[in-house]
Amino acid sequence: MSRRGRRRTGVRRYLNPVTVGGLLLVVVTAAPLYWMAVTSFKSPVEAGASPPTPFPEDPTLDNYRHALDAADMGRYLYNSAVVCVSSTVIVLALALLAGYALARLPMRGRGPVMVGLLMISVFPVIAVVTPLYLVERELGLLNSHAGLIIPYVAFHLPFAVWMLRNSLLDLPRELEEAATIDGAGVLRTLRSVILPGAGPALFTAGVFTFAATWTEFLMALTLNSENDFRTIPVGIAIYGDRYQVPYGVIFAAAMAATVPVALLVLVFRRAVLSGLTDGAVKG
């Protein structure tokens, strides 16, 4: 940003190490993605050809049809959507309440609560997955949407609480004070003053929570192992067998799982970038 003053003209302006490096970065990042997209339109024979073909010679949608019908990927996508949307909504609701309280209300012990949440959010899933499995088995929650929603909410709440609390700190206090002087209680203040102001942070936290739950694998693999309740990462991970991996079908399912989320992230990239970096810059 700071050193953009240097102007070059003509070809030299584009033929410098920075632009060349940029192009290289584009190629390295995009090539595997391109390969996935192209293979999803190839026949099984062409997907297994060596040397590989750069474009599908006879583009087909068979892989997509097969993924949705025979491979049950439609069902997995549906399960993922139900689980992730529910988790995200619950996370946002709870995080808004907690984030507001931790930002604004005079509670003792806010600091330890925040640090505790941070510690929990970095804990490796493998350390909790067995007891979770046993408890859910006891409660009959294994292989159900709720059985995945509950741990997803718990694991993604800390980050959302941090994000909302940090952004609510930046909200001007005057409106809130005015509301308090008008005799509005905490809940009314929350609804009429804080909720509108928290919009952007809620949005960012929502995109993050959704993306994180959409990609989660270990809990989904262990808690919802039955076909009817598998989410899309599990379906994609265990499709095929030891001797033959039908990559065309896998990549068709992968495209169906990746493109919507990629579009979400691309359209709202400002929110995503600010969410990623605010934490780092503010600590």
Place this chain on the structure above:
Amino acid sequence: MSAPSLTRQRARVGWFLTLPALVVVAAVTIFPVAYSVAISFTRVGLTYDGLRVEDWTLSNYATMLGSSAWREALVFTLGYTVVTVAVELVLGIAVAVLLDRLEVGRGWLLALLLIPWSMITVVSAQLWGYLYNATYGAVTWGLGLLLDEPPVILGTPAPAITAMAVADIWKTTPFVAVIVLAGLVRIPAERYEAAEVDGAGAWRTFVSVVLPALRPVVAVAVLFRVLQAFGIFDLPFVLTQGGPGTATQSLAMLGYRALFHDLDMGMGAAVATATGLLVLGCCLLFLRVFRSHVDEAGEGGAT
């Protein structure tokens, strides 16, 4: 109503609002962790109705410490974490500097970088598995053009570990780059100008102006990446299944195998507890080393 009692009332409401979140988090994380730690000190029998505690014992830890599988997994996970995070850090800083200087298409390039980052790890693992395939993988084919005898990438330990690291680096370097870029654009222009006045060249400016200013953001990026890399599971599960042999068996893979394949609950819980302790130790060490930065941020946050 007097001021102190109003404060007390507001504090009560505050806890009331925070409680739902805390209860959910505690029920799903703190309780299971405690339970898992307890199991790690028992000899348990797996019966049809669940676990039956047969005995309290330290033998799970003794077995774990004595087993070569655990030591190998520990060494692999530590080495893998250090190497991948170091490479990602160097590449991430390079990419961030590049993005900072790019005059055209910066927004688009950032957007492109977000795609691998937001991808399901399982999907990228399948994708790289296809690229590395011994008979029709594009990478194998490309290596065949360069080498007389390209290795069976996922069938030989060193190439398999490298291949896994490459897949990981491809997916997570954007995260590091984006965070570093956020720190980079905040460096005031005057510092560059001062360096220029002092006659510092590009490299010298980078080393003595840019890098020190990036310390806090780099610290955060490294912490997140270390913790993530240390718990790595999805990528080896799909790409290598921990193989060839046990060459890419991470601690999380080992714990998963003990718990859900061998149904050795005590051993699995011991591995999980030890991994958790190592992560916790990492965090505390980090807080100690970067305490000044964290305190600063904490105070900044309190205003």
